[in-house]
Amino acid sequence: MRLASMALCALLGWNHAASAQPMGSKPVVAVLQPSPVPFSESLLRSLKLPAGFEISVFAQGLGNVRWMQVAANGDVYASLRAQGEVLLLRDTDGDGVADIRKTVARIARVHGLLLHAGKLYMVSDRALDVADVQSDGTLSTPRRLLNDLPEGGNHPRRTLGMGPDGWLYLSVGSTCNNCFEANPENATLLRLRPDGSQREIFARGLRNTMGFAWQPKTGQLYGFDHGSDMRGDDQPPEELNTIVQGKHYGWPWCLGARVPDPVQTQDPPGASKQAFCPTTEAPATTTTAHSAPIGFVFYTGSQFPKAYQSDGFVAMRGSWNRSKPSGYRVLRVRFDADGKPVGMEDFVTGWLLDTQPPSQFGRVAGLAVAQDGSLLIAEDQNGVIYRVRYTGR
Numbered sequence: 001m002r003l004a005s006m007a008l009c010a011l012l013g014w015n016h017a018a019s020a021q022p023m024g025s026k027p028v029v030a031v032l033q034p035s036p037v038p039f040s041e042s043l044l045r046s047l048k049l050p051a052g053f054e055i056s057v058f059a060q061g062l063g064n065v066r067w068m069q070v071a072a073n074g075d076v077y078a079s080l081r082a083q084g085e086v087l088l089l090r091d092t093d094g095d096g097v098a099d100i101r102k103t104v105a106r107i108a109r110v111h112g113l114l115l116h117a118g119k120l121y122m123v124s125d126r127a128l129d130v131a132d133v134q135s136d137g138t139l140s141t142p143r144r145l146l147n148d149l150p151e152g153g154n155h156p157r158r159t160l161g162m163g164p165d166g167w168l169y170l171s172v173g174s175t176c177n178n179c180f181e182a183n184p185e186n187a188t189l190l191r192l193r194p195d196g197s198q199r200e201i202f203a204r205g206l207r208n209t210m211g212f213a214w215q216p217k218t219g220q221l222y223g224f225d226h227g228s229d230m231r232g233d234d235q236p237p238e239e240l241n242t243i244v245q246g247k248h249y250g251w252p253w254c255l256g257a258r259v260p261d262p263v264q265t266q267d268p269p270g271a272s273k274q275a276f277c278p279t280t281e282a283p284a285t286t287t288t289a290h291s292a293p294i295g296f297v298f299y300t301g302s303q304f305p306k307a308y309q310s311d312g313f314v315a316m317r318g319s320w321n322r323s324k325p326s327g328y329r330v331l332r333v334r335f336d337a338d339g340k341p342v343g344m345e346d347f348v349t350g351w352l353l354d355t356q357p358p359s360q361f362g363r364v365a366g367l368a369v370a371q372d373g374s375l376l377i378a379e380d381q382n383g384v385i386y387r388v389r390y391t392g393r
Helices: 003-013 271-279
Strands: 053-059 063-068 076-080 085-090 101-105 114-117 119-123 130-131 143-146 159-162 169-171 188-192 198-203 209-212 221-225 238-242 285-287 293-300 310-314 330-336 341-348 363-368 375-381 385-390
Touching: 003 293, 063 114, 063 330, 063 375, 063 385, 076 363, 114 159, 114 169, 114 363, 119 159, 159 209, 169 285, 221 293, 285 341, 310 341, 310 363, 310 375, 330 363, 341 385
Parallel strands: 063 363, 293 363
Antiparallel strands: 053 385, 063 076, 076 085, 085 101, 114 119, 119 130, 130 143, 159 169, 169 188, 188 198, 209 221, 221 238, 238 285, 293 310, 310 330, 330 341, 363 375, 375 385
């Protein structure tokens, strides 16, 4: 792994070392991806949570499980992107473990899911499909609403949300790390009617905002965006943005709090980086660089203590571009009484193992609040869906 990392750095023209400081005109960059380790019951027991919380396995052996949606009857729909499948998972005896597993749709590269008004929306890199949910939980034959979403490039994993305004929101990442996009819909959040019509760009300059959701108290839309790679260990931070219609969030010209990107050689159309960046939206808050935020949900259940109501959870899939790995955990995002973000703290940790060289047994992805108020965490490397519940013990 180290030799491969050094070769990649040499190819890219970067130094294989750890620092946020520039060396000459280029930042000093590390390429280090912790080695994967298979899931085991003993590793499950090593995961750390706040007092009173317990973690177990809802389902395993799923393959590349990414996104989840929970139906009113407790059924869980999960996308398996690499397999091109959508699964129905059902816990029939209430023991917290899925005992029915059934493939209900086959769509190549399916990723984002959304349950709304008796339908399941399913998005892949280029297409948006919808199917009716039948009385037994299975799906009708999917109907294609869109087949012309932008090319995926480096970020082909699309996600979906239904806004309080009744519009469908669809995240489209950038094709690259540091380029000027030819297609104006790349690096955006799109908005469209549930039938696929009236598609428009809602917000721009979002490099890859897969996790987005509306704060329950205020109805404000928030999303976690991935910062650019190859900027050193600590730049740029991962961003939680307040996403507002018509606003630009900086990429590919600005980093973090509207700082011009020193590595970006191009200026935005009609302006310099120095003039443009102050006109963009600054993050609401930030966290450690290269952590790779994926799923983001607000807690709307009643099982967790009252202090967790309307707080957020974000799954940090984990870094490959940092000398000391970051991520490989789920964070709690605290919101104050006015519905504003005020900080982040560890919620589930331990997937990153204290070994030399570094190793890990989990790259977390999607999150969902189950019908009983527990938190479901999809882990796409070993194909596990974890279940976190509060017991008070």
